[in-house]
Amino acid sequence: MYNFYSILPEIYILCNICILLMYGVFFSTFPSLGYPLLNKNFNLLVLQILIFSFLLAFSQTPLNLLNWNNLLISDFFTYYAKLIIILATIGWLLLSFGYSIKEKLNYFEFWILVLLAVVAMLFITQAYDLLTIYLTIEFQSLIFYILASIKRTSEFSTEAGLKYFILGAFASAFLLFGSSIVYGLTGLTNLSDLSKLFLGLIGNEISFNLIIGFIFILVALLFKLSAAPFHVWSPDVYEGAPISVTAFFSILPKLAILGLLFRFLLFTFYDFISYWQSIILIAAFLSILIGTFGAFAQTKWKRFLAYSSINHIGFFLLALLSGDLNSISSVIFYGIIYIITMSGIFAFTVNVNFYAYSKTYQLRYLSNIKGLAKTDPFLAFALTIILFSMAGIPPMAGFFAKLFVLLAAVQVDAFGISIFAVIMSCIACFYYIRLIKNIYFDSVINWKVMEPMHKMSSLILGLSLIGILFLFIDVEMVSIITLLMSIPFLH
């Protein structure tokens, strides 16, 4: 019933958060030490905590267990999703290591918030009840609002946090409203009970109100995923937040929310497939469309990446259409490659600083990378590979991700949207190779000195590069993990 073992990593992190909080509060206000800045110290401590919690999560056995009064579930999906989330957080931590020092992001609370966000995401993957789903998503969202506005002195950051908060509160309200409608009509909150209730229902037997409740929940989840047409917040929030927070938003929460979407669509509300399929289809269509054409007009890296990730979300949803085992595993495959690619590109964007006489400035505009091939050939090469992968050119990892997604779509005869997605990804290619053009072909007028990247982030960049370049040698290895992760969603 109360299985502490199943949430051991979360408990471990929570305990450590308390200790860290006390440590931070005591020491940063210590006059005799001269009010020390604990930033670097905290960073390392958080790294250590994450590594230990990774080991704890790794040592768990992936069993199909319902515990905590059927509020939480642990299965293959949660097992691997936890590992991936913790690993991705470690990667994110390493890549934002240099940034926090350089930008003097000296709030130790930042790292504690990050840890809390990780706990929230770990819980989201396990949530198995409308109640826990609402609580965990709200938990995560609240932390994200604070993270977006962490840079107190910056107008943009505050604005981003506020925008995110207002719009996110709407989405949370939708989620709560939808859940309460479903609860009011059925009297059930547990996902598995609901799925048993809905089993075998045919179109006209489903009450209209129930569909309304379901759509409310779905909209809230699509909002959290920043799928179009609920994407409007994401470019603004991405742009306003400090870039390492942007990296956090774009790398981490997608997988957790996707897991929740799987549970909803493919498990609990599977019999509503005729309703949600068209919603997902429209969302996929719009996401790909807006992601592609939105990115065209951008001149700033952050907004560019925001639209690019909306485009990727479109592909996630495209694969979800068919709603079978293959589609889930292809979504997870895409998700893993998305995390790897985004880690790589953010390792670059977060850490590149230019020095033009008398001041240092961050990479902000897309045109800043002009002439990179001359100033730093290897970095240029790495970025080129990552961009080709994002464009989906074989034999990079991004191609295989798109391949499996399209395969899943073709299996349900969704030819129209597949051809549309293919043509859009061709158009998307145009702006990815525009960046490559900036790197290699363009002549430069004002030469800038590039400061060397932080060691840790170049480590992450290198790892992501290896992942992208050499994944094609053993696609099966990743696909076995994705297949295992998709098993729990079978009926």
Place this chain on the structure above:
Amino acid sequence: MLNLEFLNPLILTSLTPLVGLLILFVIPATKESFCRLVALNTACITFLFSLILWIQFDSHTSLFQFSATFDWFPSANLYYTLGIDGISMFFILLTTLLTIICILVSWSSVKFLIKEYLICFLLLEFFLIQVFSVLDLLWFYIFFESVLIPMFLIVGIWGSRERKIRAAYQFFLYTLVGSLLMLIALLTIYFQVGSTDLQILWHYNFTEIKQIIFWLAFFSSFAVKIPMIPFHIWLPEAHAEAPTAGSVILAGILLKMGGYGFLRFSIPLFPEACIYFTPLIFTLSIIAILYASLTTLRQVDLKKIIAYSSVSHMGFVTIGIFSLNLHGIEGSILLMLSHGLVSSALFLCIGILYDRHKTRILKYYSGLMQVMPLFGIFFLFFTFANLGFPGTSSFIGELLVLIGAFQLNRILTFFASIGMILGAAYSIWLFNRISFGTLKTQYFSFFQDISRREFWILLPLTLLILWMGIYPISFLSEMHFSVLSLIEQLF
């Protein structure tokens, strides 16, 4: 124990460029001459291995030889299968030969980023060898697309003028749009058959309507690559802007990938669709031959002249392929090989002129025979080879194609023959304008005949063209059985 399977010459041929590439990676870029030597030696060794392929090739069977299968993704029934037959062997030989020439030709003309340049060429060689030897539809697609990456960089970085960026874009996007439609067809085929292995697919009968749709999807990709007339816009641009070696490999091999794709995939997989679409192909080819020949007459850029004449020759190739009889197909293969040698040689000649005078506009050249006699003789020979003079390889190819076409349709043959006359017109006129007349000393006052390196680049090509023209049976006898079995699959 030594695994003897690795001594398969096909695997050696495909891996050698990769080994050279890895060695190049660790050499510091400042040691330019050493880089060049390593690349040249790698290319030479690859060529030797590919000669072993020819020596050991058994011409009395239509089966795939030197075949090797590797488990790549066995759970999804995807394998990596290599093997060659009479159709693909000569393309591999052509690739390895032209790579040597490309590296030699850019010995002193490439001034910057030499290491990266050589890496691009070895990578290109690797991909091309794979394209011609892989027996799996998915892997063919992967390598077919991968070729874009190095070629895009070669055109974009080392191209000669500002227009190169536009050319690189056009090249990239045209090819990508074409082949992405092929991807959808590929996925549908994979979903339907459950395998992408070529030998399995050959025994699968698609329904007629599916054949037609798939054929069109494949056609969109191959027709862009060949290029057929409405899709040819990228070719003159890319040729004109690429560095000499880039043009050589583009004209020599990349164009052949389309023809090879028709032979290897379209004809055996979709025989009924092939017959159904024969009139379309013939019409497009005739238009290509006549229109491209007439366009050639009014070009002023030397490289564009050769590029348009390539389009016209490729019209012959498609007529040959879709005449669907022994003469036509063998003729088209021979014409492709011959065009690979002749047009490469012509591009080399123009590269020689460009290296000396830094212009490719026809207006500035005249009377070169007086000051560059050796060059003039070579240029004369290649011009005559280009127009299909008896004794040169193009003659045999075009003759066979016309014989093949004559059995089907006499009007078609009549128009194709007009193409030959027009070919003579533009070739000889080009030669006249460059080599005869008075020297335009108001533009150039210093002249230099070809150097020893250039002589030794051009001489083997001359000998090969003569060999293929005088004694073509040594090439044709190797492909008889493969082509016959290809035709058997049709009827």
